[in-house]
Amino acid sequence: MKYLHLIWAELFRRKTRTILTLVSILAAFLLFGMLNGVRESFDQAGQSAQGAKRLQTGSRLSFIDTLPLSLNDRIARTDGVTAVTYANWFGGAYQDARNQIFSFAVAPNYLDLYPEIEVDPAQRQAFAQTRTGILVGEGLMKRFGWKVGQKIPLLSTIFPNRDGSKNWSFDIVGVMKPKDKAAGGWYDQMLLMHWKYFDESSPYNRGSVGWYVSGVGDVNQADRVAKAIDSLSANSDHETKTQTEAAATASWMKQMADIGLIVGSIMGAVFFTLLLLTGNTMAQAVRERIPELAVLKTLGFSNGSVLGLVLAESVLLVLIGGVLGLGLAALLGPVLSAGSGGVINMPPVGARSWAMGLGLMLAIGLLVGALPALRAMRLNIVDALTGR
Amino acid sequence: MGILKSFLRGLGLFLLVIVGIGAWLALPWPFLLGLVVIFLAWMFFTRRGRQTGSVTQVGLSTLGQRIGSSSVIVIGIAGVVAVLVALLAMAEGYRETLRKSGGEDSAIVLRGASAAEVMSTLMHDSVNVIGQAPGIARDAQGRALVSPELVVAANLPIKGGLPDEDGSVQLRGVGEAAWTVRPNVKITAGRKFSTGRRELVAGSGAQRQFAGLEPGKQIRLGNQTWDVVGIFHSGDAMDSELWGDAEVVATTYRRGSSRTSVTAKLVSADAFKGFKETLSKDPRLDVDASTTLDYFSKQSEGMTKVIRIIGMVVGGIMAIGAVFGALNTMFATVATRAREIATLRAIGFRGVPVVVAVMLETMLLALLGGLLGGVLAWLIFNGFTASTIAGGVGQLTFEFKVSPEVLWTGIKWALAIGFVGGLFPALRAAQLPVTEALRAA
Numbered sequence: 001m002k003y004l005h006l007i008w009a010e011l012f013r014r015k016t017r018t019i020l021t022l023v024s025i026l027a028a029f030l031l032f033g034m035l036n037g038v039r040e041s042f043d044q045a046g047q048s049a050q051g052a053k054r055l056q057t058g059s060r061l062s063f064i065d066t067l068p069l070s071l072n073d074r075i076a077r078t079d080g081v082t083a084v085t086y087a088n089w090f091g092g093a094y095q096d097a098r099n100q101i102f103s104f105a106v107a108p109n110y111l112d113l114y115p116e117i118e119v120d121p122a123q124r125q126a127f128a129q130t131r132t133g134i135l136v137g138e139g140l141m142k143r144f145g146w147k148v149g150q151k152i153p154l155l156s157t158i159f160p161n162r163d164g165s166k167n168w169s170f171d172i173v174g175v176m177k178p179k180d181k182a183a184g185g186w187y188d189q190m191l192l193m194h195w196k197y198f199d200e201s202s203p204y205n206r207g208s209v210g211w212y213v214s215g216v217g218d219v220n221q222a223d224r225v226a227k228a229i230d231s232l233s234a235n236s237d238h239e240t241k242t243q244t245e246a247a248a249t250a251s252w253m254k255q256m257a258d259i260g261l262i263v264g265s266i267m268g269a270v271f272f273t274l275l276l277l278t279g280n281t282m283a284q285a286v287r288e289r290i291p292e293l294a295v296l297k298t299l300g301f302s303n304g305s306v307l308g309l310v311l312a313e314s315v316l317l318v319l320i321g322g323v324l325g326l327g328l329a330a331l332l333g334p335v336l337s338a339g340s341g342g343v344i345n346m347p348p349v350g351a352r353s354w355a356m357g358l359g360l361m362l363a364i365g366l367l368v369g370a371l372p373a374l375r376a377m378r379l380n381i382v383d384a385l386t387g388r
Numbered sequence: 389m390g391i392l393k394s395f396l397r398g399l400g401l402f403l404l405v406i407v408g409i410g411a412w413l414a415l416p417w418p419f420l421l422g423l424v425v426i427f428l429a430w431m432f433f434t435r436r437g438r439q440t441g442s443v444t445q446v447g448l449s450t451l452g453q454r455i456g457s458s459s460v461i462v463i464g465i466a467g468v469v470a471v472l473v474a475l476l477a478m479a480e481g482y483r484e485t486l487r488k489s490g491g492e493d494s495a496i497v498l499r500g501a502s503a504a505e506v507m508s509t510l511m512h513d514s515v516n517v518i519g520q521a522p523g524i525a526r527d528a529q530g531r532a533l534v535s536p537e538l539v540v541a542a543n544l545p546i547k548g549g550l551p552d553e554d555g556s557v558q559l560r561g562v563g564e565a566a567w568t569v570r571p572n573v574k575i576t577a578g579r580k581f582s583t584g585r586r587e588l589v590a591g592s593g594a595q596r597q598f599a600g601l602e603p604g605k606q607i608r609l610g611n612q613t614w615d616v617v618g619i620f621h622s623g624d625a626m627d628s629e630l631w632g633d634a635e636v637v638a639t640t641y642r643r644g645s646s647r648t649s650v651t652a653k654l655v656s657a658d659a660f661k662g663f664k665e666t667l668s669k670d671p672r673l674d675v676d677a678s679t680t681l682d683y684f685s686k687q688s689e690g691m692t693k694v695i696r697i698i699g700m701v702v703g704g705i706m707a708i709g710a711v712f713g714a715l716n717t718m719f720a721t722v723a724t725r726a727r728e729i730a731t732l733r734a735i736g737f738r739g740v741p742v743v744v745a746v747m748l749e750t751m752l753l754a755l756l757g758g759l760l761g762g763v764l765a766w767l768i769f770n771g772f773t774a775s776t777i778a779g780g781v782g783q784l785t786f787e788f789k790v791s792p793e794v795l796w797t798g799i800k801w802a803l804a805i806g807f808v809g810g811l812f813p814a815l816r817a818a819q820l821p822v823t824e825a826l827r828a829a
Contacts, residue, residue, distance in 0.1 A: 020716040027709030031702060061610030062541040063556060064506060065641065097503045098690070157503045164674070166501040204509070239611045241543070241554070255555050255783060257776050266471050266702060273467035273706075277713040280460045284720060 003305075007313050010289070018317065021281040025321025026328065028274045032267060032357060033329025033349045039263040041347040042253050050116055051246040052219050055081075055226055057212040060239040064089075066208035067238055074232050080225040081214045085110045088195060088210040091158035092168075094144055100157065101140065103191040104210075105198035111135075113215050116179045117187050123148070123174025131197050133173035139188035141175060148172050154191075159202040168201070213245070271364065278368045282314045286372035293376050294384035307377040314369030315362060322361035326354060405811065409804050417796065436740055443732060443745035447725070451749070454724070457717045461750065462757040464710040465805055469761025469798040471706060473790060474769045475699030476797060479692045481789035486688035486778075489624035490680030492657040494569065497650040497667065497677045504687065505539040505649045506558070512645035514673055521666045523659030524652045527568060533653035535565040538634050540641050540648075541782055542609050544598040557594055558629045558782030559609075561637030561647075569653050573626055578603030578618030583633050586640075589618040593627035593785030597775055601630075612640060625684065628775070628784045651680065687778065707805050714809025718750055722817045729817050730825035739818040746814035747807065754806025758799045765798070766790040 012018055057075065059065035066088075076084045085107045092103030108128060111117060119127075119135060127133045136146060146152060155166045170193060178187045199205045216225050226242035233240050243251075253259075286293070293306060301309075330349040412420070431437040451458060490496075497518050502508035510518070519534040526532055538561035543554040560566075567573060567580070581587035590601040600607045605616050614632070621627060638644060654660055657679075664677040678686075722729070729742055770790040778784035 016719060017716055020712045020719070023712040024709040024716075027705050027712070031705045035702070059610070060543065061641070062543050062559075064541045065610075091503075091507055093501075093503070097501045098686075100503065155501050157501055158507045160499075235611060237611065243552075251553055251555075252777075255775075255777050258774070265474075269467045269471050270706060270709075273464050273713075274709070276463050277460050277709075277716075280457050281716065283456070 003309060003312070007309060007316060010285075010309070011313050011316060013285070013289070017281060017284070021278060021317065022321040022324070024277050025274060025318055026325040028270050029322040029325025029357060029361070030329050030332075031270055031325075032360070033326045033353060034333065035263045035266060036353045036356065037329070037333065037347040037349055039259050040350060040352065042259045050114070051249065052222065052244055053216055054113060054245040055214045055216060055222060055229065055242050056245050056248045057214065057229055057240045057242040058210070060230075060241040063211075066205075066210055067212065067233075067240065069207045069209050071209070071212065071233065071238070071240075075212055075214055075229055078214075078225060078228050078232070080216055080218065080221045080228070082217045083109065083113055084212055084214040085113050086195065086209040086212045088198060088205070088208075089158070090191075090193065090198065091156050092154045092191060093157055094152070094154060097155065097157050101154070101191050102189055103154070103193065105193050105195040107195050110192065110213075113213055114187075118177045118179045119174055126173040130171055130173050131194060132169065132171050133194065134170045135174045135176050135192045136172055137176050137188045137190045138178075140191060141172075143189075146172055148175060159198075159204060162201050162203055271360070275364060275368060278314070278318060278364070279371070282310075282317070282368055282372045285313070286310060286376050290376075290379065290384045291387065293379055294381050297379065297381050298385075303377045306379070307373045310373035310376045311366060311369040314372070315365030318361045318365035318368065319358075322357060326357050401811075401815075405808060409808065412804055412807075413800055420800075436738065439737055439741040440744045440748070443737060443741050444748045446728070446732075447745055447749045448752075450725070450728075454721055457720055458753055460717050461714045461753040461806070461809065462760060464713040465754050465757030465802045466761035466764065468703060468706040468710045468805065469758045469802050470765045472699055472703035472801055473762055473765035473794055473798040474788070475695060475702065476794045477765065477769055477788040477790040478774065479695035479699065480791050480794055481774075481786045482695065482776075482784075483685075483688045483692045484789050484791075485784070485786040486625050486684040487681065489626060490682070490684035492660070492679050492681050493654050494680045495652050495654055495660055495663055495677050496680050496683045497652070497675050498648070500674045500676050502676070505537075506541060508648045510536070510647050510650065510675070512647075514675065515647050515650055517670060517672055518650045518652070518667065518675065521652075521663050523654050523663040523666075525655045531565075533565060533569050535562060535569040535651045536634070536647040537562050537566060537649050537651060538637050538641070538643060538647045540637065540643075542630065544607060545600065547597060547599045549599075555598060556777070556782050557598060559588070559637060560626075560629050560631050561634035562631055563634050566631070566651075569651050570622065570626065572624070573620050573622040575618050576621045578616075581617055581632055584636065585633070586612060586614045586636055587617045588614055588630050588632035589620050590616055591627035591629050591631075592619060592621045593773075593775075594630055594783070595619055596773065597628070597783050597785055609640060625778070625784060628778075628782060691776070691778070703801065707801060710805050711808050714750060714754070714805060715812060718746065718810055718813035719816065721749075722746065722813045722820075725817075726820055726825040730820055730822045733820070733822045734826065743814040743818045746817050747810040750810025750813075751803055751806040754802045754809070755799070757806075758802025761802070762790075762795045762798045766795070 057067070057071075059067055069086075072084060072086060075081060087107070087110060088105040090103040090105050092101045093099050094101060111119060111124065123135070127135055141147075150172050151169060152172060153167050153169050156168060157166075160166055161168055176187055176190065176192070195209075199207060212229075214225075214229065216222050222244050226244070229242045230240050296306060296309075297303075326349060333348055431441055496505075497510070498505060498508040499510055515536045519532055519536075524532045524534055540559050540561070541556050542559045544557050546553055546555040549555070564583075575589065576592065578589070581589055590598075595601040601616055601619075603616055603618055606613050607616060608614075620631070634647070638646070652663070654663060660677075660679055667673055667675055667677050732742065733739075769788040772788040773785055774788065775783045775785045
């Protein structure tokens with residue numbers, strides 16, 4: 001620590017070069033912060049403690065196929081199931097068929113199974129009492145500028161209304177907020193309506209259910225309960241497939257895109273380039289300073305401490321740039337999300353990103369500093385001083 | 389006063405660069421070619437130009453001594469271009485796969501306000517009415533080329549996935565007409581499915597993605613067993629689908645006689661207007677007709693845009709890093725060559741040739757980097773297959789396509805980075821005080 005002043009002075013010996021290099025490092029870690037956040041939010045989708053406690057039962061044939069309502073009571077009686085609810089995919093869109101909204105028609109007790117969604121008790125009460133009522137995610141409200149109490153038309157891209165038109169009208173009675181801001185990108189964009197209203201108004205649904213969600217008391221029993229639920233309908237023409245919510249979401253995300261691979265290859269290219277760039281700066285810095293380093297050695301600095309000085313300088317360089325870059329990513333994320341009105345949802349830079357980022361900074365700093373530091377360590381004092 | 393002046397000059401220069409880069413990236417290639425021609429003419433036919441040539445030559449001949457730091461520019465820019473080209477190639481491949489699936493002389497009819505085929509429902513009567521619309525082409529026997537189809541999704545085990553891991557695939561129930569409406573769909577192995585049986589043929593893309601899709605094997609759809617009897621290839625989005633007999637698919641999915649879409653081959657592209665008009669005026673129908681080109685282009689619109697924006701943002705941030713890397717290198721180059729440049733100035737070379745020479749050197753290095761990155765991306769990613777969920781239902785397999793346009797964009801970016809990275813060091817070189825630089829060690 002007592003050499004910090006010396007290292008700092010050496011680092012800013014050539015201000016232009018150091019600052020230019022810092023900006024490059026900053027850009028690399030800004031990218032890292034943003035991309036890693038996206039990767040993690042994909043990885044962790046559905047991986048909450050609540051997600052492991054919920055089972056999703058859908059048709060084995062395909063996710064667009066429906067299940068009979070009669071299964072509800074039979075699932076509820078299955079050993080290990082604490083509660084069961086159901087939902088249908090509504091396929092709603094606002095104004096234009098391409099403004100699609102995650103909209104579900106759900107059973108009255110749906111929210112009981114999702115304690116991570118926060119709804120004001122009075123609004124929840126209003127929802128229960130309004131046949132055409134809907135609950136809307138906070139982000140979605142902002143995206144379209146809706147207000148509680150407003151009547152809105154939605155068109156369903158799948159189901160016509162009973163009068164043959166595609167327009168359905170709903171009353172917004174409440175707002176859903178994710179309890180944990182960091183984990184709740186999904187609930188923010190969701191819209192819930194009454195399954196009963198949906199079923200009665202659509203001539204095609206006739207009492208069918210898209211999927212069941214059941215809560216299990218003991219997470220370790222989840223696999224056994226899932227098998228028990230599937231055996232209820234084995235060999236019928238409505239075979240089911242039951243998975244934990246976590247597994248179902250993970251499989252869906254994996255089908256969307258192999259984010260890990262994409263982010264991995266981009267970051268590989270970025271860090272390879274960065275390594276080269278910073279390596280060049282450090283090599284230049286040491287080359288210029290050979291006589292000075294020789295003087296240090298003459299004064300009695302050991303080979304080891306000269307090695308340490310150069311390594312510390314390169315680690316410090318990468319650390320300053322990296323921390324600034326990650327910090328900028330942390331600042332920019334919310335600004336981008338707010339600026340886009342909920343269309344882009346940049347996840348915040350989490351503790352894990354910081355830990356991984358700091359690890360990378362140390363590793364890159366050491367790697368980049370290694371060759372110049374070895375060169376500085378092996379300096380022959382006499383040769384260096386005479387400029388040979 | 390002096391500070392204000394230099395600040396204003398810096399600001400002006402900065403704005404000029406920003407505008408220049410924007411124009412450079414946006415302008416079409418004929419205009420840029422014109423710029424290059426004018427520049428070359430200047431190089432060869434004016435005194436200053438020829439001076440520039442010789443200064444550049446001196447610079448390039450000493451490049452070997454600066455190989456380490458110069459490679460930073462080349463590799464830095466290669467990295468940016470490789471990532472940018474790869475992402476753009478992904479967007480391009482996705483768009484191309486879907487665009488190829490449609491044409492201007494065929495139409496697809498869906499129920500109104502349906503975003504994709506799988507969400508639509510057309511009753512049997514409607515299907516018949518649609519088949520009688522004018523403008524539909526007929527085959528040699530005089531039958532209308534109309535294919536009513538039932539598109540659903542099916543869960544199948546993914547190749548190389550966990551034991552119980554399913555993926556979603558689009559299953560299209562078709563009749564005999566589907567093969568004539570889409571002449572590009574060819575059976576490559578096995579045979580076509582036979583009518584009325586639980587048999588299906590799989591697209592080559594679907595075969596790559598899902599387990600058990602080999603002719604002669606059986607797959608399970610729900611509680612039913614289906615025989616895979618053949619493999620087809622079409623080179624477009626159909627490749628990611630399974631095809632079976634529409635009646636049998638309808639039975640399995642309890643859809644009765646309804647269908648999801650009607651695809652019709654039209655007499656010509658001009659016939660579409662009349663076709664659409666007739667359908668929209670018919671009081672018995674509530675349908676949307678669009679050309680298949682339009683339909684599939686719209687399907688790819690959102691995704692392509694998202695990938696392109698991601699590519700630009702990631703490429704942009706990387707480019708900023710690369711610009712500063714290039715600046716660093718070129719400042720160092722100018723510093724090491726200070727004496728040489730000062731000598732040139734002392735024997736009568738003007739500022740402009742020196743500025744242009746330094747910039748030329750940087751841009752040559754940048755061009756090299758751009759080419760390297762482009763070639764790398766082409767080698768690794770051209771034809772690389774990826775898949776995503778498309779149309780809301782099934783896996784769509786597509787190939788990355790490193791097209792000439794995409795490569796050209798990469799080269800343009802590389803040159804822009806080289807331009808900015810060379811400009812400021814070049815100005816520094818021109819402003820070097822001659823006497824001081826000559827005296828410097």
